Amino acid sequence: MSYIQKPAAHHPALPKNKLGHTRRDYEASMSTLCAGCGHDSITAAIIEACYRMDLPSHRIAKVSGIGCSSKSPTYFLGRSHGFNSVHGRMPSVSTGANLANRDLVYIGVSGDGDTASIGLGQFCHAVRRQLNMTYIVMNNGCYGLTKGQFSATNDKSSPSKKGQANPFDAIDLCQMAISLGAGFVARSFSGDKAQMVPLIEAALSYNGFAFLDILSPCVTFNNHTTSTKSYEYIRDHYQMTGRLDFVPQMDDIKVEYDTGTSTDVAMHDGSMLRLHKLDDSHDVRSSDEALMAIRKSAAANEVATGLLYINDEQRDLHDVLATDGRPLNSIPMSELCPGSDTLAKINKSLA
Amino acid sequence: MPSEVTPAPASLPGKARGNARGPSDGQIPGMPPTDINNPQYFHKVVDCQWACPAHTPVPEYIRLIAQRKYAAAYMLNWESNVFPGILGRVCDRPCEPACRRGRIEDKPVAICRLKRVAADYKGDVDGMMPVMPPEKNGKRIALLGAGPASLTVARDLLPLGYDITLYEKDPAGGGLMRTNIPSFRLPITVLDEEVDRVVNLGVHTKFGQEITSLKSVLDENYDSVFVGTGAPRGKDLNITGRAEADEQIHIGIDWLTSVAFKHTESVGKKVIVIGGGNTAMDCCRTALRLGGEDVRVTVRSPKADMKASDWEIEEAEHEGIPIFDNHNPKEFVVEDGKLVGVKFEIMRAEYDDTGRRKLLPTGEEVTFECDAVLMAIGQDNAFPWIERDIGLDFNEWEQPIVDKTTMMSTRPGVFFGGDSAWGPENIIWAVAHGHAAAISIDKHCSGGDIADRPAPGSNLVSQKMGIHEWSYDNDYDAQHRTAVPHADLKISLANLAVEVELGFDEKLALKEAERCLNCDVQTVFTESTCIECDACMDICPVDCINFTENDAEEPLRAALRVPALNADQDIYVSDVLNTGRVMVKDEDVCLHCGLCAERCPTGAWDMQQYFYAETQVSKVTHAHHSAYLR
Ligand SMILES: Cc1cc2nc3c(=O)[nH]c(=O)nc-3n(C[C@H](O)[C@H](O)[C@H](O)COP(=O)(O)OP(=O)(O)OC[C@H]3O[C@@H](n4cnc5c(N)ncnc54)[C@H](O)[C@@H]3O)c2cc1C
Ligand SMILES: Cc1ncc(C[n+]2csc(CCOP(=O)(O)OP(=O)(O)O)c2C)c(N)n1
Numbered sequence: 001m002s003y004i005q006k007p008a009a010h011h012p013a014l015p016k017n018k019l020g021h022t023r024r025d026y027e028a029s030m031s032t033l034c035a036g037c038g039h040d041s042i043t044a045a046i047i048e049a050c051y052r053m054d055l056p057s058h059r060i061a062k063v064s065g066i067g068c069s070s071k072s073p074t075y076f077l078g079r080s081h082g083f084n085s086v087h088g089r090m091p092s093v094s095t096g097a098n099l100a101n102r103d104l105v106y107i108g109v110s111g112d113g114d115t116a117s118i119g120l121g122q123f124c125h126a127v128r129r130q131l132n133m134t135y136i137v138m139n140n141g142c143y144g145l146t147k148g149q150f151s152a153t154n155d156k157s158s159p160s161k162k163g164q165a166n167p168f169d170a171i172d173l174c175q176m177a178i179s180l181g182a183g184f185v186a187r188s189f190s191g192d193k194a195q196m197v198p199l200i201e202a203a204l205s206y207n208g209f210a211f212l213d214i215l216s217p218c219v220t221f222n223n224h225t226t227s228t229k230s231y232e233y234i235r236d237h238y239q240m241t242g243r244l245d246f247v248p249q250m251d252d253i254k255v256e257y258d259t260g261t262s263t264d265v266a267m268h269d270g271s272m273l274r275l276h277k278l279d280d281s282h283d284v285r286s287s288d289e290a291l292m293a294i295r296k297s298a299a300a301n302e303v304a305t306g307l308l309y310i311n312d313e314q315r316d317l318h319d320v321l322a323t324d325g326r327p328l329n330s331i332p333m334s335e336l337c338p339g340s341d342t343l344a345k346i347n348k349s350l351a
Numbered sequence: 352m353p354s355e356v357t358p359a360p361a362s363l364p365g366k367a368r369g370n371a372r373g374p375s376d377g378q379i380p381g382m383p384p385t386d387i388n389n390p391q392y393f394h395k396v397v398d399c400q401w402a403c404p405a406h407t408p409v410p411e412y413i414r415l416i417a418q419r420k421y422a423a424a425y426m427l428n429w430e431s432n433v434f435p436g437i438l439g440r441v442c443d444r445p446c447e448p449a450c451r452r453g454r455i456e457d458k459p460v461a462i463c464r465l466k467r468v469a470a471d472y473k474g475d476v477d478g479m480m481p482v483m484p485p486e487k488n489g490k491r492i493a494l495l496g497a498g499p500a501s502l503t504v505a506r507d508l509l510p511l512g513y514d515i516t517l518y519e520k521d522p523a524g525g526g527l528m529r530t531n532i533p534s535f536r537l538p539i540t541v542l543d544e545e546v547d548r549v550v551n552l553g554v555h556t557k558f559g560q561e562i563t564s565l566k567s568v569l570d571e572n573y574d575s576v577f578v579g580t581g582a583p584r585g586k587d588l589n590i591t592g593r594a595e596a597d598e599q600i601h602i603g604i605d606w607l608t609s610v611a612f613k614h615t616e617s618v619g620k621k622v623i624v625i626g627g628g629n630t631a632m633d634c635c636r637t638a639l640r641l642g643g644e645d646v647r648v649t650v651r652s653p654k655a656d657m658k659a660s661d662w663e664i665e666e667a668e669h670e671g672i673p674i675f676d677n678h679n680p681k682e683f684v685v686e687d688g689k690l691v692g693v694k695f696e697i698m699r700a701e702y703d704d705t706g707r708r709k710l711l712p713t714g715e716e717v718t719f720e721c722d723a724v725l726m727a728i729g730q731d732n733a734f735p736w737i738e739r740d741i742g743l744d745f746n747e748w749e750q751p752i753v754d755k756t757t758m759m760s761t762r763p764g765v766f767f768g769g770d771s772a773w774g775p776e777n778i779i780w781a782v783a784h785g786h787a788a789a790i791s792i793d794k795h796c797s798g799g800d801i802a803d804r805p806a807p808g809s810n811l812v813s814q815k816m817g818i819h820e821w822s823y824d825n826d827y828d829a830q831h832r833t834a835v836p837h838a839d840l841k842i843s844l845a846n847l848a849v850e851v852e853l854g855f856d857e858k859l860a861l862k863e864a865e866r867c868l869n870c871d872v873q874t875v876f877t878e879s880t881c882i883e884c885d886a887c888m889d890i891c892p893v894d895c896i897n898f899t900e901n902d903a904e905e906p907l908r909a910a911l912r913v914p915a916l917n918a919d920q921d922i923y924v925s926d927v928l929n930t931g932r933v934m935v936k937d938e939d940v941c942l943h944c945g946l947c948a949e950r951c952p953t954g955a956w957d958m959q960q961y962f963y964a965e966t967q968v969s970k971v972t973h974a975h976h977s978a979y980l981r
């Protein structure tokens with residue numbers, strides 16, 4: 001942890017977005033994570049994505065659980081809403097918040113421990129309910145905050161720093177998310193902002209459950225030469241399934257569906273995703289093909305990254321439940337709480 | 352904001368693009384890695400020191416001031432620039448416009464006034480001064496003119512045992528620093544102290560002796576002669592009425608000289624100063640103190656184009672002197688043999704496509720009443736006393752031909768420096784010329800090759816004391832530039848000798864010193880340990896650091912996080928990294944905050960103090976510098 005604060009002084013030529021904010025305006029307190037932690041790079045990518053999308057900070061809510069990863073919302077979007085919840089409980093807090101106020105943009109930040117161990121049940125139900133949020137797992141294969149114990153995403157072949165073997169197979173959160181019906185599933189790597197930033201932009205503009213599994217080396221406990229979650233290993237076994245461009249305003253761009261080399265996906269908010277396919281990559285609209293592709297890569301000891309799956313017809317939780325279009329805080333009290341007469345009527349109808 | 356489809360920036364070279372791991376095979380096009388072993392690379396990053404003609408180690412002396420080590424700060428200055436007390440008041444300060452701080456917020460560090468602090472609070476430094484050798488080396492040198500250029504040559508050569516004779520037409524040494532820079536900017540005591548310190552090292556002074564023939568000096572068989580006679584001829588304006596009004600029209604620099612020697616103690620009530628340079632500013636402010644009631648400055652050009660330094664103009668205006676721009680003098684109006692006014696035509700500036708300015712008369716005319724005119728429209732170096740048949744060549748403008756590096760004329764053994772070499776400059780350039788000439792003179796006298804210049808000394812030392820601890824104060828201080836307190840205007844206008852600026856007290860000095868960014872504490876990158884985690888790039892408050900594909904300089908600069916458009920500032924390019932990319936750091940607005948090094952998990956960045964010292968001819972006038980070198 002640095003003794004000094006990051007100076008507010010910035011490059012005099014730092015560009016501003018449509019809201020008149022610089023990238024620096026989306027920062028928050030300085031990170032207290034270990035120097036070189038992948039989570040900090042993901043933080044920087046979230047900042048960059050929000051800046052590029054001209055998002056107003058006060059319309060964003062950050063929710064997290066417990067872990068080094070879950071601490072990171074303190075380090076981005078200092079002027080947004082935030083809730084640092086209990087270990088593994090980010091999904092239920094997000095669900096409540098989202099139901100109460102559907103107008104905010106929800107960024108859930110979790111770790112592999114927070115999501116794949118203690119919070120696995122919660123995670124499954126958030127996916128299943130198609131919660132409209134961006135759910136980011138900063139995946140380092142270990143419990144960083146509690147000094148590096150194996151997490152459920154650590155590969156069987158990846159022993160601990162001290163040489164202890166890992167007896168269990170890893171849970172692949174992307175496969176789980178696809179199986180459970182997530183509408184947007186992607187994997188990336190903290191060391192690759194060029195890939196990460198457009199994926200985060202796309203996830204933020206996706207209407208439904210957007211899941212991002214971002215490999216994020218723990219420099220202190222899981223970056224050793226035998227780890228499969230180290231900077232070096234990931235770079236060596238990195239496989240890109242395609243390249244994504246995020247187009248914020250598609251007004252003047254013609255959407256060309258499936259030309260063979262690129263796939264365009266129109267988003268609800270007027271933006272567009274253009275996915276440049278690589279030769280042998282799968283159809284991102286097919287969950288079967290996506291699952292196959294992930295498994296094939298894994299079998300070949302590689303990590304498939306990029307946008308893995310997208311369902312552009314997903315209906316989110318509010319849609320499914322046909323809730324009121326308004327956030328609770330803008331519904332008049334008389335409607336929200338219609339009084340004892342109405343209650344009596346309801347009770348009567350149940351009698 | 353990209354609003355059309357632009358291909359995403361190159362992503363990591365993973366399997367899909369073939370693994371481009373391993374060091375360069377020499378095939379990747381783009382910039383070669385920066386050679387940080389070239390002593391000028393990091394020197395250039397220290398903007399202030401780089402801009403200082405004498406390459407004074409500014410950030411180090413500012414840190415010494417912050418530690419209240421005034422004497423040490425003074426000595427580093429004295430060794431570099433010989434006149435810290437003088438320069439701390441009147442230097443042209445080329446370092447300040449260069450200061451990095453000025454590119455981050457609007458105002459640079461008050462480098463010059465901090466130098467004055469070192470001089471004001473240094474205490475007794477006699478014991479820190481070099482000791483002269485008891486033995487002479489048998490070589491005799493003549494210095495012509497006792498301005499800063501000659502005095503620097505004397506200071507540099509005396510410790511080597513040279514026998515130095517200094518000829519000066521005026522009764523005391525100092526040159527224009529004594530005769531032209533008014534005492535309300537430079538008190539006599541400060542001037543005397545620093546001029547005497549050099550003279551007392553053992554110079555044979557011949558004050559009051561004007562040289563009228565270089566030949567006769569050469570006839571005395573000196574081993575070398577240094578011409579430091581300045582640019583003593585003020586320009587005149589031959590327009591209608593000039594001759595008739597001669598008694599009331601003065602050449603600015605001659606008039607200031609006669610004021611300095613108290614030959615002139617009053618001036619008319621209505622004074623017009625013609626000219627827009629610093630001499631004009633000194634003339635008008637002096638006139639105000641000698642009883643001028645209506646003192647005006649007139650300039651031919653628009654005010655924005657005035658040659659005077661901004662701070663000189665500010666001071667004059669602060670004292671209530673109006674500046675009339677676009678006023679071109681047409682005629683001295685004489686009535687009954689007396690000057691009663693000056694007639695001006697009003698000009699207007701027009702700029703062509705290339706931005707070149709043309710001054711055109713508007714047809715309008717105006718007459719200002721006056722009873723005295725001070726002419727401050729420039730100076731020439733003039734050498735009526737140098738014979739043209741002694742092998743010393745002049746160019747078509749009657750300027751001596753002088754080598755830019757060695758300061759030698761076409762006659763071996765005769766050197767020039769200061770304003771005499773290429774016309775009017777300033778004190779710090781005169782000092783720099785003096786250092787260079789001293790090196791040449793020593794080589795010339797000892798049979799060496801004067802073109803063979805000594806290499807500078809430099810040293811790079813890590814400042815790391817702990818994971819987040821550095822031996823310099825790396826915390827950025829958002830403080831704005833501290834204003835220098837001034838004497839009460841009523842008091843200073845009433846007395847020519849009262850110094851206008853009071854200087855910083857210790858508290859203000861400390862406040863200002865904290866603004867310095869420590870640009871000499873360099874960010875040094877080691878490719879082999881970088882794991883490309885991006886932590887440094889993410890933390891850098893000014894977006895200096897990039898990891899990107901290499902390219903030719905122009906496209907590479909354009910492709911950075913914030914494009915590096917300031918071509919005066921270098922970009923630091925690493926060798927190829929594991930992913931095939933390179934690290935590119937734009938040096939332009941780096942705060943030297945060390946956060947990159949603090950957030951680097953592998954120590955690939957380190958903060959290292961770079962000490963750079965121009966080599967001087969004698970080691971003993973460089974002892975404080977040498978202590979920083981290995
Ligand atoms: C009004 C005015 C204000 C200035 N203010 C500043 C300022 O604030 N800051 C700054 O940095 N610079 C200032 N300058 C410029 C600066 O003073 C000069 O650039 C500098 O002094 C040049 O130094 P020098 O050693 O070349 O010669 P000078 O200082 O000009 O000294 C030359 C000496 O040679 C003597 N001399 C000349 N001919 C002969 C001869 N034939 N025989 C014997 N002696 C001779 C002269 O009497 C003089 O003493 C100012 C100049 C003027 C005119
Ligand atoms: C209920 C509960 N059980 C256990 C813990 C201890 N604990 C804190 S963080 C953590 C694991 C965090 O791992 P992960 O989510 O992967 O985050 P990382 O630190 O690796 O980013 C655990 C088990 C806790 N805080 N609360």
Ligand code: SF4
Pocket residue numbers: 397398399400409410449450451452459460462866867868869870871
């Ligand atoms: S900030 Fe300090 S070191 Fe940097 S240029 Fe200015 S005075 Fe020199």
Ligand code: SF4
Pocket residue numbers: 874890891892893894895896936940941942943944945946947948
């Ligand atoms: S010292 Fe490092 S972090 Fe600080 S401004 Fe310079 S490059 Fe950026």
Ligand code: SF4
Pocket residue numbers: 036880881882883884885886887888947950951952953954955956
């Ligand atoms: S922080 Fe260090 S290891 Fe990480 S990218 Fe920067 S220099 Fe390389």
Ligand SMILES: [Mg+2]
Pocket residue numbers: 067069111112113138139140141142143144151
């Ligand atoms: Mg973890």
